[in-house]
Amino acid sequence: MTVSLTIENLSAHYGTTQVLKDLSISVAAGELVSLLGSSGCGKTTTLRIVAGFLQPTAGRVRLGDRDLTTLPAHARDIGLVFQNYALFPHLTVLDNVAFGLKQRTIAKPDRVKRAMAMLERVGLAPLADRLPSALSGGQKQRVALARALVIEPPLLMFDEPLSNLDAKLRIDMRVEIRQLQRANGTTSLYVTHDQEEAFSISDRVAIMNAGRILQLDTPEMLYRKPANAFVARFVGFENLIRMKVTGRDGAVVTAEAIGGTKLHLSQDVFGAIKDDFVLASRADGLTVRRDGEGIPATLGTRTYLGRAYQYKCQTAAGEITANGALSDPLEAGTRAMLTPVPEQCCILDPED
Amino acid sequence: MPTRIHPVLGAFAALVFLFLLAPLVIIIGASLSDTTYLTFPPQGLSLRWFANIFQIEAFRRTAITSLQVAFLGTGLSLLIGIPAAYALNRYRVELPRWLSTLFVLPILVPEIVFGFSLLKSITIAAGLPVFPSLILGHALLVLPYSVRVVGASLASFDFSIEEAAMSLGCPPLKTFMTVVLPNIQAGVIAAFILAFITSINDVSVSVFLTGPGISTLPIQILAHMEQFFDPTIASVSVLLMLVTVGVMAIVEATLGLTFLTK
Incomplete structure (x- = not known):
């Protein structure tokens, strides 16, 4: 089941500073859309509002026909992949991946089976009993990805997931993320400041500045036909x-x-x-x-x-x-x- | 190759150890003396003053009170201190700076003043009975340890882990119990031990809060010394030391002492 994500007229403030200005964006079912911009442009704020960690001062967030705006984070059913992996340090790789299933009160044998199958898919099944501290950066991010995917969320969100990895691994990982996302057909919102990363992985990219989306388009169109001077400079x-x-x-x-x-x-x-x-x-x-x-x-x-x-x-x-x-x-x-x-x-x- | 230590440095270190350990040696010696008065070096060798402790009912009673107060007071301080430390770290940006200072006030205020103000407020003004006053007083006395030590382990805690748990469907309170708490466990145990030892050794707060029929061990030691100047005091002190050493040994065996200094 794939659903669309709709963000309508979102505004957000930190104190008296307005960090999002009437932002609207919609991500079609199964589509991967990136929010691209330099730090402070509001991309992470947008993601955090959708995740339920921040409250907007105005606007709505809808996932399919569900209105998420006032739901607490744990009731939103969104898979999240963080920049710093955010694995549970006290749990094994397997328990990390099974964590979301446990919250859904899925019986242990089934939980283990599904978590192992997901670890198999990201190529980490042999490391199931390790603690996160014994993994490399790339392995950690694969565990994080498996943990987010195993709950089969209607929406996946990525917050600069590759920033802490070295250049070669970053390219491998983004191909892998794209493959998994395509295979599952999961609607995805991807936040990054890296243009190449955004263009290579996304169906569409939203270029953001100062709390606004300046252009939302396919990578090809953005690259060839920027709509305004800011986007033009941004794409070179x-x-x-x-x-x-x-x-x-x-x-x-x-x-x-x-x-x-x-x-x-x-x-x-x-x-x-x-x-x-x-x-x-x-x-x-x-x-x-x-x-x-x-x-x-x-x-x-x-x-x-x-x-x-x-x-x-x-x-x-x-x-x-x-x-x-x-x-x-x-x-x-x-x-x-x-x-x-x-x-x-x-x-x-x-x-x- | 072994590191060469400069003779002066070695001598200085030895002097520091002597300064730290000599009083303990004297107390242990005095506790073993066969005389009826405190003396060092011990004259004769006897365990009779250790036996004497257990014959004096007041020591037994106050030791129990001390343990009860230390356990309950420390427990209460952790119940307040852990959420406080969590809030101070989680909302560091949003909360005013002075708030974290507030929680260390019991250390900053002279203990005697703190004890007296507790007497005026919880015993006299609020009219609380002696035992609950003692627990409450000790809880406040050791609260700085709970907040600070737990806070130190929360300072290195990555709060995005908490968000990860919530995004996976774990409600906030359950997230705290299943994800936050296990990762600050060492800090909580360290805080408990520091607070417990502080509580069990406290005189200045207890002296104001103890009342008719209820006293703590250190207060009883003081009272005993005022009346009898016999080696029982030394024996009790040695027992207290052994308890502390025992606690430390358990900590070392289970967690390693290094986490106390982290």
Whole structure:
């Protein structure tokens, strides 16, 4: 049985500080949605409210047709995986996994059988009699995962579950988490500050800042089409250039920026372009050329990336990072033009 | 390779041990003396003063009272102290700073003042009988140990474990009993022992709270010494020491003494 999670107009305060501002999000049945943002953005607060450890000042949390908002944590039936594993130090691996079943007054033989089967699935059955202190970080997190999954919760939540693991293990574990989550079809909410982790594991990602969701979309869409300047910067669009439309000719608009920049952009590629906009790109969205149409720049430090050269460029709009062809290395101080690669760029509304 | 110890350091250490242990040696010696007055070195060797303790009914009666008061008082202090320590740690951010200081006041206030104020409040003002006053007084006296020592083990307790238990369907009180308590067990036992020893040795609070017919062993020792200056006092002291050593030996055998110093 899979159900959806609906968070409606959630607000939360710590003292007088508002940490969540009218936040709404819904996670479809069987879907894995990540909350992604830097620390203090409200992602963990959201998770803790859904878990029942914090009370919101406004808003509702629904799981399927159950309203969880006022239920105590132990009555919510949610599987939780913590950053620091949070295993019971005084219980064996098997007893840790069986803990949730014991609360559900499942008879001991059945409890042990189910816990062992779950340990089998995460590959830890031989360690069933160990204490958590005798496990490695990766093993601990597998136990924590087994403990959360064995109760077959309608909702699984992960709070930065891989942050304490080393880089290689992190990649293995996230594949494993994804497989288990898919296999069980459990609706999941996943909190992380790691973009790569969020993008690789999620069906959809919500990028958060200052208690709000700025964009909720598939990783592919977020990566290619950020909806606003904050998200654009977050996903690596480092060059944001403010422009003004000075002429329109059918689908093609002429836009200018300070310092003599003049570009022709097709609305067939970018969609409707407003009179005031921001052209956003990553380094590979701007090509360094000796001449032609583009943003006039003076080249600075050149670094070798393997597939291209990367230049720090000085322009009238500030410092910009752009890539140039391997066939034509240019020296620092050279005057050049930075030409947008339309498919690699996007058009955003200016920030206030 | 064995570590070389500087002769001066060695001598200083020996002096410290001598200073700590000499009084005990003197008491043990005096308790074995065959004389009717306290003396050291003992003259003659006899266990008659040990036998004498058990012939004096007051010692037996007050020893029982002392044990009762120590057990009940310490138990009561843990009943208050464990939840207090839990709250002080769990809600460290939310609770005002002075609250944790409040719980160590019985140590900070001069004992004689504390004893007198207990007499004024619980015995005179509240009119509580002697025995309950003693228990309550001792509970308050040793409360700082309960709060502090249990608090120390809670300080290293990871409260997300508690949240994990609740997320798995365990209600709050049951979570405390099945997840929190087993993990602070060592702290609770350490607190019990420290509080128990403090209670059983206490004079300054007991002296105000004891009353007609009910007294504690240390008070009885004082009273006895005022009347008779015989080696019985030394014998009782040796027995008290043996009890303490016995408790420590049990702790060492079961938990290891190191957890007391953690």
